[in-house]
Amino acid sequence: MPRIHRTGGRRTPARHRARGGHDPQLPPAALHIALVSEHASPLATLGGRDAGGQNVHVAALAGALADRGHHVVVHTRRDAPDLPERVPLRPGVEVIHVPAGPPEPLPKDELLPHMARFGQYLERRWRAEPPDVVHSHFWMSGVATLHAARRLDLPFAHTYHALGTVKRRHQRDADTSPAERVAWETEVGAGCDRTIATCRDEVSELLAMGLDERWIDVVPCGVDPYRFSPRGPGVPRRTDRHLLVQIGRLVPRKGAALSIAALALIPDAELVVAGGPPAPLHDADPEVRRLRALAADLGVADRVHFTGGLPRSRVPALLRTADVVLCPADYEPFGIVPLEAMACGTPVVASAVGGHRDTVDDPATGRLVRPGDPVALAEATAGLLASPARRAACGAAGRRRVLSRFRWDRVAAATDHIYRDMRLRRRDTRPLTPAASRRA
Known part of the structure; x- marks a missing residue:
């Protein structure tokens, strides 16, 4: 597997270990895990402008964590008026539709103004039903999660899935991301307990943003090798080409x-x-x-x-x-x-x-x-x-x-290890920076 930047105890240098299962010294108890994926619902049909790999990742990770005995709740934005508040996805996983902004599809680049309300909803729900660990996906999910997780002192991991610095470098004037994106991404990375990158290239980008390598882990995305297999039906070919x-x-x-x-x-x-x-x-x-x-x-x-x-x-x-x-x-x-x-x-x-x-x-x-x-x-x-x-x-x-x-069970095992280690080895409390407090 790709090497992972594993955080040790408080303020210790980064360690580089091969990715593996969870540490046998860590407690095996089931966790209540809150995943936050503001625009990428695990229930969405793939292939649209804002529905792709992140939707797959969140759905598959939630399922693989449930297979390990955890209870997983995925929080995503309500984008249709007839969606129920709670939807079972599979045993051990449910999706909660968060009322934040109009209940209709919106391009993800237009969602930032609604993240304050999203975060307020999370804080109310988590105050009543505190999860053991929170894991946000994509920068705006991190924005919504940051204030609630810090106020409630919840262990908080974040996965970016894509970085504004990279998008801006490649798309330049065609980049439709909000102007505040890169600043917010930096705030989220500085404010969460762990950043979970998906590849080695992303680590280099995160370090260039000024994030601390000690709090960065690398766990790749995965694939279901039973669903995606050489065995099974194909599609009819149109020609012999x-x-x-x-x-x-x-x-x-x-x-x-x-x-x-x-x-x-x-x-x-x-x-x-x-x-x-x-x-x-x-x-x-x-x-x-x-x-x-x-x-x-x-x-x-x-x-x-x-x-x-x-x-x-x-x-x-x-x-x-x-x-x-x-x-x-x-x-x-x-x-x-x-x-x-x-x-x-x-x-x-x-x-x-x-x-x-x-x-x-x-x-x-x-x-x-x-x-x-x-x-x-x-x-x-x-x-x-x-x-x-x-x-x-x-x-x-x-x-x-x-x-x-790259099996999802291996990805979930590595992620589970990070969650448990993060809970046991919480670093010194890091209050929100003044900028983050004002934005939240």
């Missing part, structure tokens, strides 16, 4: 345009792009229109197929049918699709960014290529398509890598 697949949110940074440009250099292949609005609304989506126009300009419109957002249950069949899965994002905080493809025994060609560099083992499980380079993407993909034996070897190696490093 090689099948390339890209799955994810349909936003420019995910690189679907790059996949289409690469396809123009691979004459014996077709591309399925899964993501975006569901089929009835798909043709009206601006990004779909842009990509269709690009495909037409490059002469590959007949070889590019858009499915719209897929129900989670249909994703494994598509991945295991693909000859190669493409993950050419401009930047990727972690990227869960490569793991899902590898679990299905399918080789991956991914951009050498972020979490891809931890998950894709080049050349054993696929290829890592320069981001933003359609020629490099096409060459690496064509090389795999030219050799069935190489694809089979990459697929088998990817499956082994997932089983040994």
